[in-house]
Amino acid sequence: MLDPPADHAQDACAKNRKLNEITTASGNRISAGNYVFACGPWLPKIFPDLLADRIHPTRQEVFYFGTPAGDRSFTAPALPTWIDFKDEAYGLPDTEGRGIKIAIDRHGSEFDPDSGDRVVTSEGLAEVRQCLARRLPALKDAPVTEARVCQYENTSNGDFLIDLHPEFDNVWLVGGGSGHGFKHGPVVGEYVAARIAGSKEGIEPRFSLATKAREHKRAVF
DSSP states (O other), X not given: OBOOOOHHHHHHHHHHTOOOOEEBTTSOEEOOSOEEEOOGGGHHHHSHHHHTTTOEEEEEEEEEEOOOTTOGGGBTTTSOOEEETTTTEEEEOBOTTOOEEEEEOSOOSBOOTTTSOOSOXXXXXXXXXXXXXXXXXXXXXXXXXXXXXXXEEEOSSSOOEEEEOTTOTTEEEEEOOTTOTGGGHHXXXXXXXXXXXXXXXXXXXXXXXXXXXXXXXXXOO
């Protein structure tokens, strides 16, 4: 994990708007022409004054349920991905033999990525079982094959944060996936690389820091 720049480094950088060096928590020094902080739910911790009120990590439980051996009706393309907006849940077909994936897509409770409990709850399991029984009745008693606690890193409007740090013109802040960051990863990487290279083509104003309010207004749809 990276420590914020020392005060004297901040003073020096403020004059030329360049961050010249970063010191890690272990004492290692990193020097580069540009810095990209794509730290997911840790961004508010690394930049607390700037992002603590703009990016809110939440606790999200994910479950996988086993399917009958040899039954291909629960794999793609026989079974599509689905989203139940009313139940605030989504599901994916069995891929790679891991089972049906189901999760609740509403914002969970506030979550600390360093110290938060990553063991799923019985209440969470009960809710997704109800969704599974409604959507796929044949799997209502299916065994849980995997379960984990992940996190969303929610911005106020659900849009990505991809912008320069307001104090430095070589420090990029990249995050705010809000639950949909992973699947956009390759395109986000291309977008960030183009911005660092100085391209003005295709700039998306919604990704700016200025659009990230301190009041959270976005619900999962």
